[in-house]
Amino acid sequence: MTVTMIICTICIVSVQVVVFGGGSFGTAMACALARQKGDLNVTLLLRDPYVCKDINERHVNTRYLKEYMLPNNVTATTSFVEAIQGAQYAIHAVPVQHSRTFLQSIADILPPDVPIISVSKGLEVGSGKMMSEVIPSALGRKQPAAFLSGPSFAKEIMDLRPTGVVAASKDKNLARELQSLFASPYLRVNTTTDVTGVEICGALKNVLALAAGIVEGLDLGHNAMAALVAQGCAEIRWLAEKMGAKPATVSGLSGLGDIMLTCYGSLSRNRSVGVRLGQGEALADILASSNQVAEGVSTAGVVVSLARTYRVSLPVLTAVAQVLAGALSPKEAVYEIMNLPQIEEH
Numbered sequence: 001m002t003v004t005m006i007i008c009t010i011c012i013v014s015v016q017v018v019v020f021g022g023g024s025f026g027t028a029m030a031c032a033l034a035r036q037k038g039d040l041n042v043t044l045l046l047r048d049p050y051v052c053k054d055i056n057e058r059h060v061n062t063r064y065l066k067e068y069m070l071p072n073n074v075t076a077t078t079s080f081v082e083a084i085q086g087a088q089y090a091i092h093a094v095p096v097q098h099s100r101t102f103l104q105s106i107a108d109i110l111p112p113d114v115p116i117i118s119v120s121k122g123l124e125v126g127s128g129k130m131m132s133e134v135i136p137s138a139l140g141r142k143q144p145a146a147f148l149s150g151p152s153f154a155k156e157i158m159d160l161r162p163t164g165v166v167a168a169s170k171d172k173n174l175a176r177e178l179q180s181l182f183a184s185p186y187l188r189v190n191t192t193t194d195v196t197g198v199e200i201c202g203a204l205k206n207v208l209a210l211a212a213g214i215v216e217g218l219d220l221g222h223n224a225m226a227a228l229v230a231q232g233c234a235e236i237r238w239l240a241e242k243m244g245a246k247p248a249t250v251s252g253l254s255g256l257g258d259i260m261l262t263c264y265g266s267l268s269r270n271r272s273v274g275v276r277l278g279q280g281e282a283l284a285d286i287l288a289s290s291n292q293v294a295e296g297v298s299t300a301g302v303v304v305s306l307a308r309t310y311r312v313s314l315p316v317l318t319a320v321a322q323v324l325a326g327a328l329s330p331k332e333a334v335y336e337i338m339n340l341p342q343i344e345e346h
């Protein structure tokens with residue numbers, strides 16, 4: 001081996017990635033990266049020291065996706081400093097409603113030049129902010145950021161099933177960088193600068209999935225499901241475009257793609273909550289029965305405020321918020337919607 005080759009070998013520095021949140025998607029994203037690039041070291045930052053130990057010693061996340069072995073280059077820690085030290089990218093997979101507190105806790109440890117790639121889908125209760133607004137607000141500074149979204153069930157990513165997502169960033173170079181970082185024979189990554197469109201679609205599709213679940217739980221049939229999802233697509237388009245989203249985004253992977261997946265895919269947590277609501281279960285009992293997040297439950301109320309702010313009528317998405325608040329039963333919501341004035345399509 002020549003001196004140059006030795007120097008080059010020594011110069012090969014493995015890329016460090018930290019993942020915030022050791023839930024199902026943080027775990028899936030860690031694996032998607034680690035499997036594809038053996039020279040990557042991926043560190044999951046999580047809260048449970050026992051899960052941490054299981055990941056480091058047995059390569060299993062014993063709380064989420066516990067049926068899968070994790071690659072050896074996925075490790076875990078509960079230490080903010082240990083997780084973030086040397087990281088060139090930070091994947092943010094903490095549920096939206098817990099993101100502000102989490103980001104505030106790492107603000108002084110995360111270097112301001114490390115890009116945050118948020119995979120969290122939702123709108124912050126209280127502020128109504130998207131993650132692209134929560135991140136700088138919580139950190140108290142601008143931070144390079146991108147948003148990865150699209151039809152992507154964690155379990156199917158773990159199963160190496162073909163998946164397509166969108167990397168959205170105002171910084172085209174960062175979006176392209178992430179396209180290279182994540183792309184693999186199992187994962188296609190489109191890029192866009194339409195951050196608002198990708199975020200709004202990702203957040204609202206969870207609310208629509210709750211409605212789809214309710215229709216399923218009430219056993220209203222295929223006609224009703226198709227009509228509901230089409231109406232919901234229109235409502236998401238109306239609001240997204242009022243907020244500046246590109247039509248291509250709404251009809252693309254993070255819009256129509258994720259709507260189809262989440263409204264029709266039985267792996268969806270949001271859809272599953274809707275099914276149980278339609279079957280008559282109380283929301284509190286449904287949420288207490290799972291350690292997984294259904295982001296649409298919190299986002300629904302924010303959508304009502306956005307509809308008011310942007311002066312757009314969203315009957316289906318608003319009805320979901322009313323059912324979740326206990327103001328309407330699932331059956332009453334269907335009745336209300338079916339008896340709205342007949343309209344011209346737009």
Ligand SMILES: NC(=O)c1ccc[n+]([C@@H]2O[C@H](COP(=O)([O-])OP(=O)(O)OC[C@H]3O[C@@H](n4cnc5c(N)ncnc54)[C@H](O)[C@@H]3O)[C@@H](O)[C@H]2O)c1
Nearest residue numbers: 022023024025026093095098119120121152153154292293
């Ligand atoms: N699971 C998927 O298929 C999938 C796919 C794409 C995007 N997402 C999005 O990823 C984000 C993360 O969700 P998930 O599905 O990985 O989570 P999950 O439902 O698998 O688990 C919830 C996670 O949130 C963490 N958490 C709960 N309370 C917390 C707190 N107070 N502070 C910090 N962390 C807390 C839990 O420890 C756990 O890691 C969500 O916004 C979700 O919409 C999920």
Ligand SMILES: O=P(O)(O)OC[C@H](O)CO
Nearest residue numbers: 150151152153268269270
């Ligand atoms: O399980 P859900 O409903 O949170 O959906 C997961 C992903 O967002 C699907 O793209």
